[in-house]
Each structure stands twice: as structure tokens, then as C-alpha cells.
Amino acid sequence: MTLLKIISRQCSELINIIFPRRCLVCNRILSASEQHICTSCYMKLPFTRWHGRQGNGIERMFWARIPIHRANALLHYYGGDESRKVVLALKYNNRPQIGVEFGRIMAADLRDTDFFSDIDAIVPVPLARKRIKKRGYNQSECLAKGVSEITQIPVLKDVIKRKIDNPTQTRLTNDERKENVKGIFMINDADAIKDKHILLIDDVLTTGVTIMSCAEEIAKVASGISIMTLFVAGRHSDGAKLS
């Protein structure tokens, strides 16, 4: 180990003593090897364990809609303590590094599969400009960065724009929800994705209509689409219909 590395490690250990990093789920002080979340909470996270298996819950959701290649989600979202705290930290706590770390985990989960073999580029689902200004970052972009670090597949930003945030969906019927998000995405750089197999990345798949709307726009230009999300809402686990 070089002297520089020893000094750097001791500095980070010292910083950790003065400003201890805490688990974002249980608030326990993290050990030097733990990132954002302690081992005990990590083990309790509701992993889908799909590992990109074909015909999984979200993959089937998209089959009838667009010619999707593959889809995968790392974790279920049941609204329970652990997953809820991860989502809140990812979206609202101004800690974009959490997204990057989970992106790495999402990619590592599929490393021994052929999931990434034909993919040319990664596109994070964009946020509206107003939302980015408020939050400071796009959590899907952070996930994409982590996936790219592991897979070496490039991330393309700004190829698709979100014109507006989703209007509220809660009181709408399924058909109204789909109508509600129609046309909220617009291709900004068609040449960048033309005839490419694009991996679309989002943080949470709940109703599925938003990512579908984005995927439909990309499908007009790209040669293929695959989808990856960090969370999938529990009711889609068995391949429920898009709702």
C-alpha cells in the first residue's frame, strides 16, 4: 500500500469518527466497509431475486405494449419501513450518491446474466426541469451512472425531455392515467438513439404508465428497448396488467 493510500484511508477513518456516517434506514453508525445502509438493514430489503429472468412480473407488463427485450427490478416496494426509507432518501434527502450506489448494485445483480449483452446505451427517465431545480438532481440519472460504472455502457443524457411533471394520478381510472401522461415526453436528440438498443432506467415503477409513455417515444427511433427499475410496486410482482 502506498503512503498516499495509507494517509487517505486514515483521513477517511478520522472523518468517520468526527462525522459518523449513519444507516439511512435504522440510523446506526456505519462501519468503514458499509455504504449508506448497514448490513443488517440491507439483508432485510425485499429483493425480487428475478436476476433478469425472462417472463418476470414487469417484463410481462410491457409485452403487449411495446417490443421490449428485457426488463428487471431489483427490489419490491411494499411501502414498508426499509424500502420506504430508501425511496425517501433517494428522492428527497439530497444524497445523490445513494442512487449511484444502488445503480452499482442493480448492475452487479445482473452481471452473470446476458441482460446487458446487446445494449448500446443507457437513458435515464428524465424529470421535468422544474423538479430538477427543486431537488438538485435526477435520481434515475444517479442510478444510470452506477449501472454504467459496472457495465461500461455509456449514459445518454438529454436525448429525451419531459415537458411537464405528471399531473396527479390518484383519483383517475386506469384509462385516464394513460391519457394523462400521453405526450409528456419529447425526443430531443433522435440521432443519438437511432437504431440503438436502449436501456431505460427509472427509480420506482408504480402504475407503469410514466415509463411506458417514455418508452413509447424512444421506441419510435431506437431499434430496441429494455427497462430497469430499482423498485417495483408489490402488486406487479406476478405480472399484473399495466394499470
Ligand SMILES: [Zn+2]
Ligand atoms: Zn441499518
